[in-house]
Each structure stands twice: as structure tokens, then as C-alpha cells.
Amino acid sequence: MFKLCKLAYQKEDQRCYMISYECHKAKEDRKLDTGSCAQIVMRNKNLGIEEYRFLLRTMVSSGIGEETYCPKNVIEGREESATLMDAISEMDGIIFDTLDKLFDTTGVSPSEIDIIVSSVSLFSPAPSLTARVINRYKMREDIKAFNLSGMGCSASVVAIDLVRQLFKTYKNSLAIVVSTESMGPNWYSGKEKSMMLSNILFRTGGCSMLLTNNKALKHKALLELTCVVRTHIGSNDEAYGSCIQVEDDLGHKGFRLTKDLPKSGAKALTMNLRVLLPKVLPISEMFRYKISYYRNKIMKRPTPRAAGPGLDLKSGIDHFCVHPGGRAIIDEVGKSLALNDYDLEPARMALYRFGNTSSGGLWYVLGYMEAKKRLKKGDTILMISLGAGFKCNNCVWKVMKDLEDTNVWKDCIDHYPPNNLANPFSEKFDWINDESMNFARREDYLL
Structure with missing residues (x-):
């Protein structure tokens, strides 16, 4: 009886509800289509025709559409001389826009917030970003701030897991x-x-979320966090270096994405799901899988290498929120988990409309599901995120009510998914695949 009571108490102690979330959509003057992106690339005088062809080939096959957003200094031609300001x-x-909307829609006052966590990988100023938020909204002096x-x-799932752990100590908190x-x-x-790939894939975006462990606010919650599993394989040198910020031979700083990235991602995802899936799938499905596994082993049949194949993931998971890191990443995750086009549509559309917005990307995917009215009370959502380190951080949410808000997708959701995801500049840039152009002058092909 004591053990049962302790287990029940621990479960109550791990409550984590999401009250609301708000994604950022930049101003119209920040939009970046393929033509504009090509013009920005051409400002780099270090490139030759081969590098230019590589970038254009990546642009038209990246799965990114014509309405993503770019930072102001890049739009203005100051990408090589960005200032602290x-x-x-x-x-x-990004931060103040999403927080203003979050406080307005929820009716929660900034003075009621007990914990604040920011997750921004490549910028860590002093005072910190959370200090800027505290100063802007005049928050309490006893607020717990983490950067x-x-x-x-x-990083987004890491931040949520940090909040979940803090909730064990700070009761009835926001x-x-x-x-x-x-x-x-x-x-x-x-x-x-x-290192040039990051210029093509990453775009401006972000999200702010309001979480609580106060049971009295459960009726206002959109989602309840039921499981978080974090996997870190940074001890492996190949995985550690597959996604890393470095300087090239000429001293130019950038983010290197190596050929080891897909393999590292697959390894981390497999290890993560081996821990996570037994926590969320029915016992009957796990039992069936074990029987099938040992039968194949006895009969010397090949067994699936990944955690996904052979398991019916949809026996315990209704929706899959895959990080929109790139078309290849989405396709590989879908292949390894045997997901269909319907399952991967939200991630592909988030990539197409907003690009890879780094740690904010998962919430554009979730917003698409909500805007399409897919999320019904009682449904479960598996969030899959991959990041530098190398890390795979996944979590499972339970939907607390039917969700139908069109959120950041309001102005375009009726047009998604489009009939054709092909880049409209494919024909204009068809020369990039012509091998006879290997020794052409790039000046002949300026836009």
C-alpha cells in the first residue's frame, strides 16, 4: 500500500499542463522567396560557379517554399557585418511579439509568472535574454530564470523538461x-x-509557451505532458562533430552539417524510442512485438534494426510532430518509423511555409495540426526533435480538449497542402544540373 501511495504521489507530482502557445510570424517585408535568396547568395564574392550551382540546387530541392522569413540585417545586405543591436x-x-500575444490570449499577468526559460543556441548576451523579458514586463523579483x-x-523539449523537473519543487506554479x-x-x-547549407535551410521564427502544474488550471489546458525522454550521444566523436559551429580555413564562422548527420540522427532516435515507446504503447502491442522478435530470431529471419519497424506505433500514438529540419530529415524519420504522407504532412508544410526555425519548429507543426482540426480530446502527440550535441529529445502530449485555433496559419491554412510542392524556380535554374556548365562564368548567370 505504501508503494502504491508513493507511486500515485509521484504521478501527481509530475503534472505539467500547457495552457497556450504562440508562434511568431515576421512582417511582410521580411519574406524571402527563392529569387531573393539567390540574390543574397550572389553577394558572397567568395563563391565560384560550382558553389553557386550547389546552393541553387539545394534551394530548389530543399522543400522550402516562397513565403519564409529572413532577419532584417540580411534583407538589408548586412549579413557580413551584423551588429550586437x-x-x-x-x-x-520574436520574443516580445509572442509573449505579448500569449499574455493577451490567456489573460495571465506577467507578475503571476514563477519560472521563465529561454532556449536560444547561438546568442547569449549580458544581461541575459530572460533578464530582458523580466525588465520589459516588470516581473517579480523572486522569479526563477534560466537561459x-x-x-x-x-532545445525546446529540453526547456520543457527543465520546467517539468522544476515543477516537482515549485508547486502550483506558472x-x-x-x-x-x-x-x-x-x-x-x-x-x-x-557550412553553406545552414544559409539555405534556416529561417526566422520562434514560439512562447505557458505551462503550469496547478491542477486548478487543468480545465484551461490545451495539452498535458505525459512523457519525456532525452538521449545524448555526444560521447561519439562522429555524432558530436556532425552538427557543429566552427570556422573554416579562411576564418569564416558558420555551422557545419556533415555526412555523418543522418547516421547520428538515426542512432539517437533509435536509442530514444527504445526507452520511450514502452512507456506509451499498450502492453499488448509490446508483447506482440516481443513474440515476433524472438520468433524471427529462432527462425533466423532478419529483424528490424530500428525501434519503429515491426511496432504498430499508432496503437498508442495518434499524431507525429516531427522536427521540420529539412526534407531529408523528415523523410528519413518517416521511413524509419513507417509513417505515411498524412503523418508527415504537418512537418512538410511547416518546412514549406516557415522553413527550419530551429527550436521553434515543432510548434509550427503543432499549429498546423490544430489549424487543420486534427487534434481531438484524448489524442496523443509524439514530438520528435533532433539537435546538435548530438541529441534526440522526444516527448508525448495528451490533448485535453478539441483544438481548432488557426493560430499562425490563419491567413493560409485553407490553401494547404498545395497541389504541387515543386519550387517554381526549378525551370529557371535548370542550368544548375547541366554538367557542361562546370567551367562557366558566374557573371553570365546573375539574376
């Missing part, structure tokens, strides 16, 4: 999590292909 202005624009940096695209990335000062100006 450019970085601060970019963060203020996470260097955590990569999976917490704010802010997840975004500093893009403007981190534009790569060199010509190393593995």
Missing part, C-alpha cells in the same frame, strides 16, 4: 518557455559546402 533587435522582435544556449534544434534562434549574426560568408 541587430542580434538584440531580432530576439526582441539555455548551444542546445540546437531540440512557467514561460521561449524557444527561438539568432539567425542574423550567424550567416556564413565562406564557400565550404557543408
Whole structure:
């Protein structure tokens, strides 16, 4: 009886509800289509025709559409000379915009917030970003503030897990999590292909969330956090270096994405799901899988290498919120988990409309599901995030009520998914695949 009571108490002690979340949509003058992106790339005088062809080929096949957003200093042609004020202005624009909306929609006063966590990997000013928030909204002097940096695209789940752990100590509390990335000062100006990819994939975006462990606010909650599993394989040298901020041979700072990235991601995801899935799938499904596994082993049949194949994930999970890090990442996760086009549609559409917004990306995917009215009371959502380190941080949410808010997708959700995701500039840039152009002058092909 004592053990049962202790287990029940621990479960009550781990409550974590999401009251609301708000994603950032930049101003119209920050929109970046493929043509504009190509013009920005051409300002880099270090590039030759081969590098230019590589970037254009990546642009038209990236799965990113024509309405993503770019930092102001890059739009204005100052990507190689960003100032501290450019970085601060970019963060203020995203963080304050989402928090203003969050406080307005929930009716919660900034003075009621007990915990605040920011997750921005590439910018850590002094005073901190949370200090800027506290100063802007005149929050209480006893607020608990935390700043996470260097955590990569999976930082949002790390921040949520931190709040969940803090909730064990601070009862009946309200917490704010802010997840975004500093893009403007981190534009790569060199010509190393593995480092140029970040210029193509990453875009401006972010999200703020309001969480609580107060049971009295449960009726206001959108989601309840039921499980978090974090996996870190940074002890492996290949995984550690597969997604890393470095300087090239000429001293240009940037983010290197190596060929080991897909393998590292698959390894981390497999290890994570081996721990997470037994916590969320029915016992009957796990039992069936074990029987099948040992039968194949006895009969010397090949067994699935990943955690997903062979398991019916949909027996315990209704929706899959995959990090929109790139078309290849989404496709690989879908393949390893045997997900169909319907399951991957939210991630693909978030990538197409907003690009890779780093740690804020998961919430654009969630917003798409909500805007499409897919999320019904009692449904479960698996969030899958991958990030530098190398890390795989996943969590499972339970939907507390039917969700139908169109949120950041309000002006375009009726047009999604589009009939054709092909980049409209594919034909215009068809010369990039012509091998006879290897020795052409780039000046002949300026836009």
C-alpha cells in the first residue's frame, strides 16, 4: 500500500499542463522567396560557379517554399557585418511579439509568472535574454530564470523538461518557455559546402509557451505532458562533430552539417524510442512485438534494426510532430518509423511555409495540426526533435480538449497542402544540373 501511495504521489507530482502557445510570424517585408535568396547568395564574392550551382540546387530541392522569413540585417545586405543591436533587435522582435500575444490570449499577468526559460543556441548576451523579458514586463523579483544556449534544434523539449523537473519543487506554479534562434549574426560568408547549407535551410521564427502544474488550471489546458525522454550521444566523436559551429580555413564562422548527420540522427532516435515507446504503447502491442522478435530470431529471419519497424506505433500514438529540419530529415524519420504522407504532412508544410526555425519548429507543426482540426480530446502527440550535441529529445502530449485555433496559419491554412510542392524556380535554374556548365562564368548567370 505504501508503494502504491508513493507511486500515485509521484504521478501527481509530475503534472505539467500547457495552457497556450504562440508562434511568431515576421512582417511582410521580411519574406524571402527563392529569387531573393539567390540574390543574397550572389553577394558572397567568395563563391565560384560550382558553389553557386550547389546552393541553387539545394534551394530548389530543399522543400522550402516562397513565403519564409529572413532577419532584417540580411534583407538589408548586412549579413557580413551584423551588429550586437541587430542580434538584440531580432530576439526582441520574436520574443516580445509572442509573449505579448500569449499574455493577451490567456489573460495571465506577467507578475503571476514563477519560472521563465529561454532556449536560444547561438546568442547569449549580458544581461541575459530572460533578464530582458523580466525588465520589459516588470516581473517579480523572486522569479526563477534560466537561459539555455548551444542546445540546437531540440532545445525546446529540453526547456520543457527543465520546467517539468522544476515543477516537482515549485508547486502550483506558472512557467514561460521561449524557444527561438539568432539567425542574423550567424550567416556564413565562406564557400565550404557543408557550412553553406545552414544559409539555405534556416529561417526566422520562434514560439512562447505557458505551462503550469496547478491542477486548478487543468480545465484551461490545451495539452498535458505525459512523457519525456532525452538521449545524448555526444560521447561519439562522429555524432558530436556532425552538427557543429566552427570556422573554416579562411576564418569564416558558420555551422557545419556533415555526412555523418543522418547516421547520428538515426542512432539517437533509435536509442530514444527504445526507452520511450514502452512507456506509451499498450502492453499488448509490446508483447506482440516481443513474440515476433524472438520468433524471427529462432527462425533466423532478419529483424528490424530500428525501434519503429515491426511496432504498430499508432496503437498508442495518434499524431507525429516531427522536427521540420529539412526534407531529408523528415523523410528519413518517416521511413524509419513507417509513417505515411498524412503523418508527415504537418512537418512538410511547416518546412514549406516557415522553413527550419530551429527550436521553434515543432510548434509550427503543432499549429498546423490544430489549424487543420486534427487534434481531438484524448489524442496523443509524439514530438520528435533532433539537435546538435548530438541529441534526440522526444516527448508525448495528451490533448485535453478539441483544438481548432488557426493560430499562425490563419491567413493560409485553407490553401494547404498545395497541389504541387515543386519550387517554381526549378525551370529557371535548370542550368544548375547541366554538367557542361562546370567551367562557366558566374557573371553570365546573375539574376
